[in-house]
Amino acid sequence: MIERCLYTFPLSVCLLVPLAYFLSFIVAVKLDHSKFEFPFLSRSSTDSPESCIYSQIINFASFVLFITIYIRYRQLSQLIRNNPTCGKKYSQTNFLFFFCGITTAFSMSIISNFPHANVFPVRLFATYITFTASVGALYCEMLLSSWIRPLLYSRRTLPIIRTILTIICTLGLVACKNKLQLDHNKFHLRSLNDVSKSSNGAERSKSARSENARDNCRCLLLLISYTNKINFFFCSYPLILCIELQCSISQQERVAQFLIEIFGEKIFLDPLTIDTNILSNEYQSLPSPNDLQGKIIIKGKKLPILVLNEINKEYGEITDDDDCYEDNRRRSKKDINSKRHRQLSRAFSDLVDLLRSAPFEDFDTSFNEQQSGQVCTFSENAGLRLANSDAEQFVNYNKRFLSRISPGTWRVDSSNLNPQDFWNVGCQMVAMNYQTAGKFMDVYFGRFLSNGGCGYVLKPTYLRYDNAAAAAAASSSIVSGRLSTNLYSSNTPQILHIKVISALHLPKPEQAELKANSVDPYVVVQIFGVPRDCDEVRTKTVYHNWESPQFNEAFEFEIAFPELALVRFVVLDDESLDYDFIGQYTLPFDCIQPGYRHVHLYTIGGDIIANAYLFVHIVVNSKSLAVKPRRSLSRYRRSLLRRKLRVAAFRPVNHRQIDDLFKSMIQPLETAFEYRHAVEQSLCELNEMCGLPDISNVKQCVRKIASRLQKANLVGAVTIRNQSGVPIFEYSTTLPELSRQSVVALEEVTNRCRALIDNGSVIHKKLSNVQTEVCEMSKDIPKLLESNGLRGKKFTKAIDNFSYNLALLNGQTDLLNKAKQDANITIRQILEAAETTHLLIQSEQS
Missing domain, CATH: 2.60.40.150 (C2 domain)
Structure with a gap:
């Protein structure tokens, strides 16, 4: 009687496992803990109370599975013993089936006892073991069914069914593994930090150290292979691999071999030639990311040039200083004087070409000695200290070199720093703990939305050098031994x-x-x-x-x-x-x-x-350039005059030709300011005439005018014609006073926008010509000043004034371009609003 009911045990397992998943999923959806989408089962049992339901059912299923496996093992053992034709392979396969089945039951109990998301690695490991062991048990059962079939029954239906189930489970295991890997690659990076270290503690044996090193090499190989597989799937911009190797020469050579074999031609191996003499006027900047698309850049330590010139030498020595600036500051004087050295493989050093790790001492040393391909790493505390105390120097440093910020070592909980603090001073790379979501990770991902989340965003103009002339001007100020304190920005509030x-x-x-x-x-x-x-x-x-x-x-x-x-x-x-x-x-x-x-x-x-x-x-x-007269007209005019003088407040450089060039731009810049101010003032007057707040745009004003005309039954009294993209106003003299003043104000806005566009183009051409001349002269600015007999503090002040004037000229040029764009948008909005309100009666093509 009991033997006839034994089939209920495997049947119970087959029913309990799906029941646990689907019941917990239903509860999770009802409580809004999960969404009804695929793959829903993997996330449906991580919250209470469905996690309790899931754990109890899976625990009971694992116990029933253990009983099932044991009974099946004993049945087959007795059958094998009673049949002398069954050889040794029957017993071995049966024992392997028992071992895989017991492992599956034990792993299922681990999954049931660790359902929450905060212990995901344990659950993931147990899931892999469960699926792998269950597939192994099915393979053993399939073999035993095919071998023992002649002894029990003649039909082949059961072995065929078990073979099909085994193949389906195998394919499911492979598919789940690939899906899990793709899910973990949800966020794509353009800078990856990679550290391979072997343990060198005195208390550990040599064999333990070797085994640990081999494990790290295997992990590194898997990481490199997976990176090569998915790297350029989302975008083609270059990937920066920051690799630090602290292992033997043979292991370093193996890592270099892995990189070459896996990445191949993707590795950037075109070394940048940089003049180490910082006093030279020529400055060679790094290539643009657009020029490095599809390339992988390896950043790390590099052997000195003297070692690289020795052809037969396969390795060399480098200083084992920590690149992080905060760690360097904490070192004692004794440690600084007694520098440690370690060996670096030539094979790996040859792969580090474009970006090389370098320690940071201070800004003056960096501006005089650092090359453009050297990257300094700052800890979180050191970066914040420099950003708060020496923000201007930090900004100018990041205009010339690459900097990298790493989270503080005190963040043992893998919390994240605020990347905005470092973006404000132009830092290019800010390392984040991707495993910890939160406010600062939202800010981090939000920053790169403007470029499709590709990992590269162009900094504002005032945080970078737009051309070689600006870089040359900064280089000249570096020669003088100090930096310009000007951070003039061309942005519009x-x-x-x-x-x-x-x-x-x-x-x-x-x-x-x-x-x-x-x-x-x-x-x-x-x-x-x-x-x-x-x-x-x-x-x-x-x-x-x-x-x-x-x-x-x-x-x-x-x-x-x-x-x-x-x-x-x-x-x-x-x-x-x-x-x-x-x-x-x-x-x-x-x-x-x-x-x-x-x-x-x-x-x-x-x-x-x-x-x-x-x-x-x-x-x-x-933010309006117009200043509304609040107390008196004379005070308003004085304020406007002061602001007009500031837009062209060039400082003397004490060189006649250069000073004349800048003085020739005073009148065009003041004229450009007048045009910009006239447009802003006319917009304020239009809003006032229409009875709208200052934040209203010109479309709202046009709709307000049309609404007044409609209420007064004067729809045809005002018409707007589109003549070659310019609104031409025609209105009756019998309009009510308020409506007439509003139309006149709108016409005045159009006229002032057209004046800004037409005259702004002429002014912009003059500014561009002077910019070109100044850029040419900036290459020889130290020689020009020295030829006038400037030395010492006078030379330094002249360099600073030249940098200020150049930044002021560039900023005012950008403001003029922005004002022209806004004027074109205003005219287009007038025509669009006139068309929607039926004030536009005719469109003439130019």
Whole structure:
């Protein structure tokens, strides 16, 4: 009787395992812990209470599986003993089946007891063991079925079914493994840090050290192979591998061999020739990322030139100094004087060409001795100290060299630093702990949205050298022994108006263990950028409404450096007991589109939340150049005159030809300022005539004028013609006074925009010609000043004034270009608004 019921044990296992997965998934979806999408089963049992249900069922299933495997093992053992035709391979295969089955049952119990996401490595390891051991047990069972079939039954149905199941399980194991690898490659990097170290502790034996080194080499080989497989799948920009090798020469040669065999022609092996004499006027910059597409750049230590010239020598010695600036500062004088040395393989050194590791001492030493291909690493604390105390020098340093920031060693919890603090001073590479999600990782990913998330974003003009002339001017100031203190920026301050209207379909906080019955959402708007731009505001809390909460609150931010600013929208739960995060979205200021917009929300891990978004209204305006006369007209004129003089406040260089060039630009720059001011003033007057706030754009003004005409039954009294892209106004003299003044103000805006566009092109041509002449002279600026007899402090001051004048000229040229673009946009908006309001009656082609 009992033997007839033994089939219920394997049947129970086959039913309990799917039941555990699907039951926990149903509970997770009902509680909003998971989304109904594939692959849903892998994430459905990581939160309570479904994790408890999952654990109990899987634990019971693993116990039943153990009994099933044991009974099957004893049945086959007895059958093998009773049949003398069964050889030794039957017993061995049966024992292997028993071992794989018991391993599968034990691994299943580990999975059930570690369901939570914070112990994911344990669960992942147990999952691999479970699937691998179960496939092995199926293979053994398939062989035993085919061998023992003649002894029990004549049909081949059961062995064939077991063979098909074994093949399906094998393919499923391979597919799951590949899917898991692709999921872990969700975020693509353009800079990868790679450290291979062998243990050299005195307490460990030589064999232990060798085994540890071999393990690290295997890990490095797997990492290199996988990097080569997926590197340029998302973008073709170069990948930087930061490799530090602290192992034997033979192992270093093996690593070099791995890199050459796997990467092949992808490795950048065209060494950059840099004149080590920093006093030379020629400066050779690094290649652009566009010139290095599809290449892998290896950054690391490199042997000195004297060692490389020795052809027969396969290795050399380098100083074993730590490249991190903070660590160098903490070293004692005794350690600094007694430098340690270690051996470096020539084969690996030959792969390090474009970027080489170098220690940082101070800015003066770097400007005089550092080459453009040398990269210095700063710890988090050292970088913050330099950014706060020597920001100007740090900015000029990053204009010329590459810098890398590493998280502080005190971050034992793998928390993240704020990368914005280092982007503000122009640092190119900021290392982050990708395994820890949070606010600063959102800022990190948001920064690269403007370029498709490829890992490369062009810095603002005031944080980089746009041409060789600017670099030459900086090189001249370096020669004088000090840096120019000018950080003139060509950016235009912006006013950001955000009105948070409502939200739709907000989920409950996904990682909250103690969930409330409802969600009480509120929205936080954060501004990241330079310290003066950083701000954070929040809306009111809407209680017990997460489907369509209404906020209707407006905020205004003044952004002094819009190119560096990021805007982050965060939705939080005011009544959550342990975890209040609902969703967020972070984007650069330059990517913001004005108007009514839907802001889609993302989880803390970067996954989009289906159908959940904010509804906002955004207006972006330039900070007006116009100063409204508040007290007296004379005071307004004096303020305007002072600002007009500042736009062309060139400093004397004490060289007649150079001073004359800059003086010739005073009148064009002042004229350009007058045109820009006239446009801004006319826009303010138009808003005032239309009764609209200062933040309104010209489209709203046109719609306001059309609305007044419609209410007064004067629709045909004002017409606008499109003559070669220029609005031509025709209106009746019998218009009401307020409407007539509004139309006149709109016509004045058009006239001043056209004047700015036409005359601005002529002024821009003059500025470009002078810029070209100044750039040519900047190459020989030290000789020109020395020929005038300038020495010492006078020479230094003249160099600084030349750098200031050049930056001022470049900045005013950029402002003029931006004003021309805005004027063209204003004219186009007038024509578009006139067409939508039926004021545009005819379009004539040029």
